[in-house]
Amino acid sequence: MTGAAATDLLAKAWRHLERFHGGTLGHFINGADFGGLSGATFENATPIDNARFNLVAAGDAQDIDRAACAARDAFRGWRAVSGPRRRELLHGIADAIEARAEEIALVESFDTGQPLRFMSKAAIRGAENFRYFADKAPEAANGASLPAADHLNYTLRQPIGPVGVITPWNTPFMLSTWKIAPALAAGCTVVHKPAEWSPLSARLLVEICHEAGLPDGVFNSVQGIGEIAGKALTEHPDIKAVAFVGESRTGSLIMQQGAMTLKRVHFELGGKNPVMVFDDADLDRALDAVTFMIYSLNGERCTSSSRLLVQGSIYDAFTALVAERAGRIKVGHPLDPNTEVGPLIHPRHLDKVLGYFDIAREEGATVAAGGGRASDPAGGNYVLPTLLTGANGGMRVAREEIFGPVLTAIPFRDEGEAVAIANDVAYGLAAYAWTADLGRAHRLGRDLEAGMIWVNSENNRHLPTPFGGMKASGIGRDGGDYSFDFYMETKNVCIAYDTHQVPSLGK
Ligand code: NAD
Numbered sequence: 001m002t003g004a005a006a007t008d009l010l011a012k013a014w015r016h017l018e019r020f021h022g023g024t025l026g027h028f029i030n031g032a033d034f035g036g037l038s039g040a041t042f043e044n045a046t047p048i049d050n051a052r053f054n055l056v057a058a059g060d061a062q063d064i065d066r067a068a069c070a071a072r073d074a075f076r077g078w079r080a081v082s083g084p085r086r087r088e089l090l091h092g093i094a095d096a097i098e099a100r101a102e103e104i105a106l107v108e109s110f111d112t113g114q115p116l117r118f119m120s121k122a123a124i125r126g127a128e129n130f131r132y133f134a135d136k137a138p139e140a141a142n143g144a145s146l147p148a149a150d151h152l153n154y155t156l157r158q159p160i161g162p163v164g165v166i167t168p169w170n171t172p173f174m175l176s177t178w179k180i181a182p183a184l185a186a187g188c189t190v191v192h193k194p195a196e197w198s199p200l201s202a203r204l205l206v207e208i209c210h211e212a213g214l215p216d217g218v219f220n221s222v223q224g225i226g227e228i229a230g231k232a233l234t235e236h237p238d239i240k241a242v243a244f245v246g247e248s249r250t251g252s253l254i255m256q257q258g259a260m261t262l263k264r265v266h267f268e269l270g271g272k273n274p275v276m277v278f279d280d281a282d283l284d285r286a287l288d289a290v291t292f293m294i295y296s297l298n299g300e301r302c303t304s305s306s307r308l309l310v311q312g313s314i315y316d317a318f319t320a321l322v323a324e325r326a327g328r329i330k331v332g333h334p335l336d337p338n339t340e341v342g343p344l345i346h347p348r349h350l351d352k353v354l355g356y357f358d359i360a361r362e363e364g365a366t367v368a369a370g371g372g373r374a375s376d377p378a379g380g381n382y383v384l385p386t387l388l389t390g391a392n393g394g395m396r397v398a399r400e401e402i403f404g405p406v407l408t409a410i411p412f413r414d415e416g417e418a419v420a421i422a423n424d425v426a427y428g429l430a431a432y433a434w435t436a437d438l439g440r441a442h443r444l445g446r447d448l449e450a451g452m453i454w455v456n457s458e459n460n461r462h463l464p465t466p467f468g469g470m471k472a473s474g475i476g477r478d479g480g481d482y483s484f485d486f487y488m489e490t491k492n493v494c495i496a497y498d499t500h501q502v503p504s505l506g507k
Contacts, residue, residue: 006336009116013106013335017053017200020107024055025199027063027223028206030070031216037062042225044199047113047343048333049378056199059224061232064191067220071162071189072238074217079159079187081215083138086185090134092212097127097177097205104204108173109334111200113343113381116335118297119171126177126205132463133185133483140186140484146492150500157488159187160264161240164233166226166254168246169198169345170300170403176205179243180219182483191239192221193230195246197346199223226250234258241265241486245302247401248427248472266476266486268302268468270401271429273450274422275305276412279314281434282456287318289458290407291325293432295385298341299405300349302473303430303452303459307398308409309418315411319368319389322407326369326385329405341405343380350381353404357386360397365408366390393421401427415440423449428470430459451477 025044026035036057043052057063081089097104104123109116143155165179172195183190194202206221222229226246234242234257241264244254248269255265275293277286293305310318334342344350350373357371370386385405391398397408412418422431431450435441441455451469454460461467464480476486 006333006338009106009335009337012102013110016103016107017110020054020200020203022054024057025203025223026057027059027067028203028210028221029063029067029217030074030220031210034063034066036060037066042196044111044197046110047345047381048110049380050347056196056223059193059222059229059232061228063222063224064193064229064232064236067191067222068162068233068236068238070217070220071191074215075159075162075189077215078189078218081187083140086137086187087134089213090130090137090181090185093209093214094127094130094134096208096212097123097130100204100208101127104173104201106335107204108198108201109342112169112172112198113334113345114171114297114300115339115342116337117339119334122171122174126174128463129174129177130181133181136182136481136484137185140488143490151494151496153492153494156491156493157186157484158491160487160489162189162191162238163487164236164239164242165190165192166230166233166242166244166246167192167194167202169195170302171297172198173201173205175245176202178478179245180205182478183243183487184214184219186484186487188241188487189217190219191233192219193224193226193233194221196223196225230254231257234263235261237261239263243486244268251474264486266478267474268478269429269472269474270403270427271302271304271469271473272307272399272401272425272427273303273305273430273432274307274309274448275432276309276418276422276434276444277311277314277318278415278418278433278435278437278440279311280436282436283314283318283434285456286434287321287325289432289434290322291329293458294407295326295329295341295405298344300345300403304403305430305432306402306407307422307425308407309412309421310409311418312411312413315409319387319409322409323369323387323389326387326407329385331374331382331384341382341385343376343382344404345381347381349403350383353383353402353406356397356400356402356404356406360388360391360395360408363395363397364390365395365397368409370405393424399425415443419444419447423447426472429473430454430469432458
């Protein structure tokens with residue numbers, strides 16, 4: 001990392017990181033720090049050099065119980081707070097996130113290895129999520145009027161109760177706000193279990209919410225290992241619903257764990273998203289989008305377009321351009337403002353991604369760019385942006401989520417074959433298509449098995465629209481009013497005009 005700007009950023013980052021360094025990061029329950037009952041901890045390291053940075057309290061079932069009871073007790077008061085007051089509080093949180101956006105981005109970039117250029121935007125998106133749901137808080141309880149001949153029916157929406165939010169490590173701050181903001185706007189209280197590989201920014205969020213005046217117990221954070229703290233949260237009887245973002249197989253486990261308490265679940269899971277490039281497309285724009293949507297955020301992105309399907313007539317030329325771009329991408333220290341790809345989150349994840357390079361070679365794919373570690377004297381988890389060509393839809397590299405900067409390119413003959421390849425995977429989160437044919441754009445919107453389809457665009461989010469996946473990519477949708485469907489119960493009230501014939505027995 002070189003240059004005055006980079007040195008300045010490192011110094012700034014350190015000012016925010018110092019408080020965590022060498023200490024033990026605890027939980028935050030009922031408006032106060034809590035170290036955990038057992039005293040057990042786990043280590044947290046930065047992916048920049050894998051050196052131990054701090055310890056983190058390893059929450060267990062007793063700590064989760066404490067947090068769930070705090071959330072249960074606080075629910076009575078929070079559900080009664082008016083919509084306009086909730087709006088005001090949530091806007092206060094958004095203001096505080098904006099005021100601390102640089103700190104959040106620097107801390108998170110250091111903790112996750114995600115390049116600062118993307119984490120700065122993610123921190124601001126966190127504030128936008130709070131602002132959007134703040135404005136929706138006053139209308140959250142609104143229902144519908146459904147009059148019948150003899151009765152007036154109307155619906156009410158009421159918060160479901162205390163909810164559990166379990167998040168992954170890839171963009172932890174932004175993703176947690178995507179769940180926590182609508183839950184709070186709906187009138188639910190929250191217990192958040194952040195990912196064990198990225199614990200730091202969760203502390204910033206709970207601290208910001210507390211300082212913005214959120215009542216004690218409304219939002220609690222318990223650090224810990226998924227199989228222990230996460231599991232206990234999904235099994236707790238006072239937690240009425242679990243919003244989970246993570247791997248598909250973890251989603252299955254959570255469904256089993258929550259079965260005894262009939263937990264409502266919302267899952268945002270893995271993906272193996274196709275981007276299709278037809279020969280009539282604007283290829284310059286398509287090239288930008290294809291490279292951005294796999295190599296941004298280290299490829300550790302649920303909506304990354306990790307399968308490139310290219311029409312046969314342009315396959316060689318287009319993949320050559322992608323390979324050239326991949327070779328020019330700047331891999332480096334995540335806090336360097338010039339860096340485009342940083343280190344992967346953890347050595348175990350690095351091994352997984354490197355393993356797919358071996359699998360690709362064994363399967364007969366060609367490594368057209370990258371295909372190995374990027375050299376780094378500090379021993380960070382760096383890999384080269386990689387393009388695999390000559391692949392087919394049957395290969396593991398074309399079917400399994402790698403979750404790194406690795407793109408698998410597959411040729412197709414025509415629209416029918418493109419759709420068949422695109423749909424022939426277990427996942428169904430997102431799909432992207434590049435074409436100048438309007439009719440085809442609509443047919444793809446209809447035929448692709450994915451919860452979100454972007455045509456002639458990269459992943460562009462508009463907060464009122466539904467976000468979520470089909471098949472093994474998820475259950476439920478976030479965004480707009482869809483979020484309230486999950487965090488609230490819909491109740492129907494039916495009142496007679498007193499004129500209908502009431503059936504009688506034994507008269
Ligand atoms: P993961 O499933 O390993 O972990 C996610 C969270 O679940 C962590 O907090 C973990 O501690 C917890 N957990 C693990 N086991 C648990 C259990 N048995 N009970 C309760 N909680 C448990 O996922 P990850 O590796 O952290 O994240 C990467 C995955 O997340 C990828 O598959 C990616 O596609 C997915 N993701 C999806 C979206 C989306 O919107 N669809 C967004 C981001 C990431």
